[in-house]
Amino acid sequence: MSRKLTVVLLSMLVLAGAMGLKTAVTAHGNSPAVLSANGVPVPVPF
Amino acid sequence: MLGPADWVIWSLATLFEAAVVVCSLRKKVFRRYFFLNLYMLSSVCVSVGQYRVFMHYGRGSLEYRYFYFYSQALLVISLYFALISLYSRVFQELQVERYVRFGAVLLLAGTAWFSYAVVNQSSTRMLTHFVFELSQNLYFIGLVLTYALWGVILKLRETRALLVQLVLSLGVYFSAYAASYAVSNLRPDLFSHMVYLFPVIGCLLPLAWAYAIWRVPEEARIAPARLAVAPR
Numbered sequence: 001m002s003r004k005l006t007v008v009l010l011s012m013l014v015l016a017g018a019m020g021l022k023t024a025v026t027a028h029g030n031s032p033a034v035l036s037a038n039g040v041p042v043p044v045p046f
Numbered sequence: 047m048l049g050p051a052d053w054v055i056w057s058l059a060t061l062f063e064a065a066v067v068v069c070s071l072r073k074k075v076f077r078r079y080f081f082l083n084l085y086m087l088s089s090v091c092v093s094v095g096q097y098r099v100f101m102h103y104g105r106g107s108l109e110y111r112y113f114y115f116y117s118q119a120l121l122v123i124s125l126y127f128a129l130i131s132l133y134s135r136v137f138q139e140l141q142v143e144r145y146v147r148f149g150a151v152l153l154l155a156g157t158a159w160f161s162y163a164v165v166n167q168s169s170t171r172m173l174t175h176f177v178f179e180l181s182q183n184l185y186f187i188g189l190v191l192t193y194a195l196w197g198v199i200l201k202l203r204e205t206r207a208l209l210v211q212l213v214l215s216l217g218v219y220f221s222a223y224a225a226s227y228a229v230s231n232l233r234p235d236l237f238s239h240m241v242y243l244f245p246v247i248g249c250l251l252p253l254a255w256a257y258a259i260w261r262v263p264e265e266a267r268i269a270p271a272r273l274a275v276a277p278r
Contacts, residue, residue, distance in 0.1 A: 003142075007076045009151040014194065018186040021071045025228040037091050038121065039059030040096045041052055043111040 048105075055245045060093040062252035069259040075208075078264070081131035082212070083126040086252060092117040115178050122181040122188075126154065129191055132213055136198055153191075157183050185227075189220035207266040208258055215254035222247040 056223075066086040070076040076083050096113060103109040130150040134143050161179040165172055195213055204210060226244040229236055 003145055004148065007145045008152060011149045011153040011156060014153060014187065014190050015160065018157075018190040019160060021190065021204065021224070022183065022186045026231050028219055038063070038093060038248050039055040040093060040114070040265060041048055041056070041100065044106055044115045 051242060055242065055249060056093070056097075059245070059249045059252065060090055062095070062256060063087075063089045065256040066252050066259065069256045073264075075257055075259060075264060079131070079212075079259075081124075081128040082255065085121070085128040086255070088119055088124050089252075092121055112174070115174060115181075120178040122184045123154075126150075126184050126188060129188055129195070129216065132209065132216070133191075133195060133198075135209060136195065136202065136204060153187060154184075157187055182227075185220065185223050188216075189224050192217045192220050205267040205269070206264075207268040208262045208264055210268055211258040211262060212255060215251055215258065219247060219251040219252075224259040225261055 053135075063086045067076070067083050067090070069077060070083050097109075099107075099110050099113045127150070130146065133146050137143065137146055148195075153239040158180060161176055161183050165179050192213065192226065196217055198204075199210060199213060223244060226240065229240060
């Protein structure tokens with residue numbers, strides 16, 4: 001398998017893993033939580 | 047209205063972010079960790095911009111909301127490239143930078159496509175929802191990538207102490223985000239109690255980076271045996 005195909009496969013694995021993790025985390029939530037990454041006040045969501 | 051704690055966290059975060067850039071310039075590693083510094087510099091600029099919009103229009107205004115969500119998305123993309131630059135540094139000796147760049151662009155495009163697919167059903171403010179979804183998804187991509195990078199560091203027996211500290215700080219940051227996000231979704235009643243937790247950890251990331259850049263010399267090495275427990 002070529003290196004490029006390996007990179008494509010790894011990228012898809014990371015994407016699937018991350019989205020699976022997010023789905024698992026939000027499975028029981030009603031609305032997405034808005035968190036401030038750099039200390040700034042979070043506005044009211046739309 | 048913001049309370050004193052909000053102002054303190056906001057000010058400290060901006061101060062620490064500026065400190066990372068100053069420490070990098072003083073230690074002459076600004077160009078070596080350019081994307082990390084670019085993220086910190088962007089974060090300082092965004093904080094200043096958000097302060098101006100916040101003071102002018104107020105927290106509940108449409109202007110502040112748009113500015114907040116769009117600037118956060120740009121920051122997360124900037125953080126993503128900072129993480130990819132750490133990958134490039136770890137894989138530097140293997141001469142695979144071209145593949146790292148290719149994978150990074152592919153992953154970003156894949157995340158954008160996934161985010162679009164999620165918000166496709168929403169007809170109103172689709173672009174704003176897309177931006178919000180993209181930035182959240184990129185945090186989880188960052189989390190998985192950081193853990194994968196840690197695995198690579200252990201496997202390759204990476205010994206550069208500064209690089210190891212930068213990656214570990216990022217790992218703690220992303221893990222805290224995922225944990226806060228999970229608790230907020232699983233126990234919404236606890237959200238008001240832990241609303242300061244993630245912003246405080248957001249302050250600690252630039253503090254940890256500034257400390258590492260200031261105190262750990264670029265040529266410092268750490269024994270691989272201290273990074274992993276080897277089976278006897």
